[in-house]
Amino acid sequence: MAFVFLNRFLDLCEAIEEKSLDSMDNSDLMDTDIPFEVPLPERHFIAEDKREEIKEWVLAVSVDQQVEQSLSVDERGTYEASLVDAQSKVRSLPCIVSGYPVLRNRIEFRKRSQAANKEDWNKLVMASKVPNSAECQDVLRFLGRWCGAPQNPSYSFQ
Secondary structure (H helix, E strand, O other), rough: OOHHHHHHHHHHHHHHHHHOOHHHHHHHHHHOOOOOOOOOOOOOOOHHHHHHHHHEEEHHHHOOOOOOOOOOEEEOEEEEOOOOOOOOOOEEEEEEEOOOOOOOEEEEEOOOOOOHHHHHHHHHHHHHEOOOOOOHHHHHHHHHHHHHOOOOOOOOOO
């Protein structure tokens, strides 16, 4: 996944320099809900040395046959993080923890427009309990206020 997105980053850097999206290759993003047309900034926000470092990494990886150079797909045959199914165009709710689509094994909240993938929710709850992470507990409290989840969420086995 990193290869595809960093390669896209380099394409966008080139588009910023050319001040045009006309030469962009969107083939790697065809079965995603990632937009092709985006506003281009007037200048780069990443320093030249960092962009060069990224370019060197992408070139090195592009010759490595053991590195996956495509986006992972799920059971829909769509990029796993796409909220919109590439074939049916059905839009899934985003998981409030991961941002990935909630396809099955969902945790529902009082606010019906909010949901979480059970596995992602359980990981967050466990992360807040095991090391007694104040930061994770703050995230859970925020989600409770935002989504109507209980203030003391528990691990879900349902």
